[in-house]
Amino acid sequence: MSDFKLSRRGLLKTGAVAGAGLATPMFFTSAARAYTNEPTGSTVTLGFNVPQSGPYADEGADELRAYQLAVKHLNGEGDGGMMNTFSSKELKGNGILGKKVEYVTGDTQTKSDAARASAKSMIEKDGAVMITGGSSSGVAIAVQGLCQEAGVIFMAGLTHSNDTTGKDKKANGFRHFFNGYMSGAALAPVLANRYGTDRKAYHLTADYTWGWTQQESIAAATEALGWETVNNVLTPLTATDFSSYIAPVLNSGADVLVLNHYGGNMVNSLTNAVQFGLKDKQVNGKNFEIVVPLYSRLMARGAGENVKGILGSTNWHWSLQDEGSQAFVKSFGQEYGFPPSQAAHTVYCQTLLYADACERAGTFNPCGVAEALEGFDFDGLGNGPTHYRAEDHQCFKDVLVVQGKENPTSEFDLLEVVEVTPRAQVEYAPDHPMFAGGALGECNPGA
């Protein structure tokens, strides 16, 4: 047994040290844990959460390529890509806030639970200060919620559901990609112009959040121009053969089929529709038409020749001739030997936008970064003048209406841009009924 004796001198010393500690200004002590995963060394870690397995693995691989390219550019390697055309000139090629950018990757598997698990692991084990990526709205909404709780920024990848910045919006989440409402607003006038205002549309819709919101958006936009929606049939996400859903279209009186499908669903339903001769059919004295509101070049490849002449919308296309797009296509093409997809473009932009916001805010603190992104106006990233709206963290920019090319010159040359719909035409109020029901809440810096 040992005796513990506290002398008067010892008590004074201990008291002085404790007092000094307590008297230290708060920012010195709180700085160590001011926000989740504050980078303390010479590097900063970003978490790229993309589908590396599962049905969207090819899209995920393209996203990863773009992320790696963005990291190279941020660290001052390569030709700089869109950093050279970006209207903000904060990025100098010396990392972010002088810290070299490193990254970790996760596999979302296009499953919400797997995506949340991989994001959690990157935040808790790898110290990722920002999570980005994804190729599905279900996943984006799930990961966005997790990032809000964890106190890190989420820069969404390919997510098109209105809900991501609608009822499920979060203060820590930001979306560069367009949404179902914008597709409808951009596409409807072109459809009315090409096919007339007296049309009867039959919708086949994937039975989940993205399908519902897109169908609602397209139906509302086309009905406003005089179209009638004859029917909307929900199809299971797991469906492969759509013949039994296509067959009733033949005798429904409809003269337009709208396929609110994405990925494998889109490839299969479009293939089936063309097999059943819908493209060559005459109804109500008009040519029968098929519309695919959300196009992806990677998916269009799966449908092969069936995409020819089919109208749809897309966030970005590599054939755009603006300075930013050309810089990105050149940089990506020289690195990988083929042009980038819209998924690659949006995630590249998101990475630069995040890095730029950190520089402007002078911190990685999510609340500082969010404040820098809110209401930010920029240009030079391939979509013309763009605005990151503060109220819902949705980007507003021009939307492309595209069409399956009749005579493609290569396996990448499948779509052609038929119209660049100006931003003003696709804007909506933050409290629009299609986006109602949620609240952004307060920014969460975490620990």
Add this chain to the structure above:
Amino acid sequence: MDAILLQILNGLDKGSAYALIALGLTLIFGTLGVVNFAHGALFMIGAFCAVVLQKILTLQKVVLDNENLTAWGTPSEIKTPYAEIWFGDFGAKLIDYSVPVSILLAIPVMLIVGFTMERGLIKHFYKRPHADQILVTFGLAIVLQEIVKAFFGANPIPQPAPEALRSSVDIGVMLGFAENAIIYPVWRLIYFVFAALIIGAVFAFLQFTTFGMVVRAGMADRETVGLLGINIDRRFTLMFGLAAAVTGVAGVMYTPILPPNYHMGMDFLVLCFVVVVVGGMGSLPGAVAAGFLLGILESFASMNEIKSILPGIDQIIIYLVAVVILLTRPRGLLGRKGVMEE
């Protein structure tokens, strides 16, 4: 009436694929007693035989065009398939007909895959519980599909039918209905006829050949056939190869209907197990009958009139039928008495 006829056609078409896969599954279960969860992967491998042949036939000679640059500044490429350079019009025709021609590649490939699978893995699990067989074959299916994905990517790869067979025909006019009432794709009709021929050929093989007779005898009483000095194991191995080949060619011919991807086997697997259970485990006619029956029921359940009364019925109809069958007639529609029963 025309809508009903159209859904019957759809059902027969879907049923053709179900029946062909379920036929292979039940052949394996009936002979070897193995529950083969890798059977869907065989369907997928068959489909990818068509993809491989198409890739071989469309191997291209690449000439760099220095005068035309790509958007990223490298010379553009002018590609011409070697088949067209070497064989002219015949080469172009061969590429056009690559899907049916793939059957010639798929049969030997699938026989080899089947033999290898049975000899290399499944034979070690004959005496193990069904749960072990399911686990190991399911694991094998995942490995096979991941290998295919590593080589071919995750996206579907379009395999167009020959140009002359890509159109659709107005069956309604032939049956006395109005014009455009029943339009059906030619290739789907071909698939149905093809499936009927394959099913007929398998039954004829088992019914009218000595080999088939021995196999049937082995299915009924394996021990006695073995006691007669017949190497029934070797015959059963051959039947595994045959089942793989049947499933493989079903996969090849299915590719123009839906572009194949690495996951297509899994999409069919569970459905086809339900088909086998409904038809009766080990019953070949049962598998075929249940395949067509469930295909037709699934198509009817997708009709708007039915869905408006019972929303979501299209997603559960097959499983609903399976539940009813298992409760009322556990041996399945045409199953042998005693199988799956107390």
